[in-house]
Amino acid sequence: MTAVLFDFSGTLFRVESTESWLRAVLSESGHPLPEPELKATADALEAAGALPGGASPVRLPQDLAEVWAVRDESAQLHRAAYTGVSRRVPLPDPRLHDALYERHMTPAAWAPYPDAAEVLRTLRERGIGVGVVSNIGWDLRPVFRAHGLDRYVDAYVLSYEHGVQKPDPRLFSVACAALGADPRQVVMVGDSKEADGGAAALGCRVHFVEHLPVADRPDALLPVLDLVG
The missing domain is CATH 3.40.50.1000 (HAD superfamily/HAD-like)
Incomplete structure (x- = not known):
């Protein structure tokens, strides 16, 4: 060979765990959540398949199926697919969905x-x-x-x-x-x-x-x- x-x-x-991913972004953005709510939110994000490199979606929304299938063919499709499933989970500030996506691209993740x-x-x-x-x-x-x-x-x-x-x-x-x-x-x-x-x-x-x-x-x-x- x-x-x-x-x-x-x-x-x-x-990649880091979904809980670590969420915790880091909440801390950096100044949006703390009570511990039980943080863990429940992390579980929901994991089930959604929102963390690239993490678990696959338990149930992929039909309206995202097309973009999900080709998500790795461009930077735009990749972001759209993962922030799309992330947005199915309520967060304290809508801007956190993009912050989560940015976090997963850092070496620290x-x-x-x-x-x-x-x-x-x-x-x-x-x-x-x-x-x-x-x-x-x-x-x-x-x-x-x-x-x-x-x-x-x-x-x-x-x-x-x-x-x-x-x-x-x-x-x-x-x-x-x-x-x-x-x-x-x-x-x-x-x-x-x-x-x-x-x-x-x-x-x-x-x-x-x-x-x-x-x-x-x-x-x-x-x-x-x-x-x-």
Whole structure:
């Protein structure tokens, strides 16, 4: 294998909990809520699927179904989809829905999995190309820089920058080309069989990890090092 492609959310990084997300925004905006109400609101936001990188909607509103299906194809669609489901949950100030969306794009909202740095560093040492292929509506590069992992990434291929989202093989093809790698000599690592599994159409080997909290998944990325030899 000459290169490894990684998904972002649920693979290399995990977003903060919905409660932490809401708590941070309420604190920064000066809109405190009584603790029981805060927790109930966080639960409602989670059920709505309002946190990008978090849980999927329990029930997607019909009027948002069309935009939700293509939300990762542009920054505008991504914001519209997630603030759209967020607005189903009452907040003390309507402007908080946009503040929540802004919060999730900050490095503080994301934590790398414990073994991410070791795996990326080892791949670099072995001369293996590394790409990040993500269905996303914003620039995640600052997250990698803030956590000291940008130095190990050779290429970022983000759906909103190409107007194509996984599992479309075209996105993986762009990543392989950016790394100068034959897809048949590439491993795609991700947490979604539906989205990340699209790389198999090009001949890539696909390796899946579970989308778990950071504390519950200390070493799931380490087997990737065995796959590349």
